[in-house]
Amino acid sequence: EIVLTQSPGTLSLSPGEGATLSCRASQSVSSSYLAWYQHKPGQAPRLLIYGASSRATGIPDRFSGSGSGTAFTLTISRLEPEDFAVYYCQQYGSSPYTFGQGTKLEIK
Amino acid sequence: EVQLVESGGGLVQPGGSLRLSCAASGFIFSSYSMSWVRQAPGKGLEWVSYISSSSSTILYADSVKGRFTISRDNAKNALYLQMNSLRAEDTAVYYCARPLYSGSYGYWGQGTLVTVSS
Numbered sequence A: 001e002i003v004l005t006q007s008p009g010t011l012s013l014s015p016g017e018g019a020t021l022s023c024r025a026s027q028s029v030s031s032s033y034l035a036w037y038q039h040k041p042g043q044a045p046r047l048l049i050y051g052a053s054s055r056a057t058g059i060p061d062r063f064s065g066s067g068s069g070t071a072f073t074l075t076i077s078r079l080e081p082e083d084f085a086v087y088y089c090q091q092y093g094s095s096p097y098t099f100g101q102g103t104k105l106e107i108k
Numbered sequence B: 001e002v003q004l005v006e007s008g009g010g011l012v013q014p015g016g017s018l019r020l021s022c023a024a025s026g027f028i029f030s031s032y033s034m035s036w037v038r039q040a041p042g043k044g045l046e047w048v049s050y051i052s053s054s055s056s057t058i059l060y061a062d063s064v065k066g067r068f069t070i071s072r073d074n075a076k077n078a079l080y081l082q083m084n085s086l087r088a089e090d091t092a093v094y095y096c097a098r099p100l101y102s103g104s105y106g107y108w109g110q111g112t113l114v115t116v117s118s
Helices: none
Strands: A004-007 A010-013 A019-025 A034-039 A046-050 A063-068 A071-076 A086-091 A103-107 B003-007 B010-012 B018-025 B034-039 B045-051 B058-060 B068-073 B078-083 B092-101 B104-108 B112-116
Touching: A004 A086, A010 A019, A019 A034, A019 A086, A019 A103, A034 A063, A034 B104, A046 A063, A046 B092, A046 B104, A071 A086, A086 B045, B003 B092, B018 B034, B018 B092, B018 B112, B034 B078, B034 B104, B045 B068, B045 B078, B058 B068
Parallel strands: A010 A103, B010 B112
Antiparallel strands: A004 A019, A019 A071, A034 A046, A034 A086, A063 A071, A086 A103, B003 B018, B018 B078, B034 B045, B034 B092, B045 B058, B068 B078, B092 B104, B092 B112
């Protein structure tokens, strides 16, 4: 099983600042089958990034993903008030298709 | 418009059973794999199970293997999760999800709450 470890657990920032979220895998993620999701309370998760670096349809370009192998990053430039949420990475290259434990992005 | 609507959640005693359903519309259901993902109260997302479009490939998380059974009825555009021998730690909101790009989940239902408690 591939274990995904996200850091930091909580990130406190102000609107307008930039955010960098990390996701490290215990084994190499095949073909960069790595996704990032945004999740707000009471809502369904929202796909942001797939294939480690491709933005899903309708996702603003302030969201970007990078990385390969075992190290991946989600970068959010110029935080908007609606960006404060919990973010999860997920690998879907090897069963079980594990999620990281999440990073909570909160308003400072 | 793609829609996924879960149902069947509720309160069940430990050791009991429950069957979740996910009604799909707005796309050719038989062409897509489907999955179940859950979120326990105060916890993160946990992948539960996967079924391929033709049901030829079925996968489970170790935490539910042997207790949960995923299935689908392509004629009815429906996905199911039969949950047996339920435990308190199975308490969660259960989401059905459909891939959008490769295997990443671009479409999600709103979830159905399962509470396992005496």
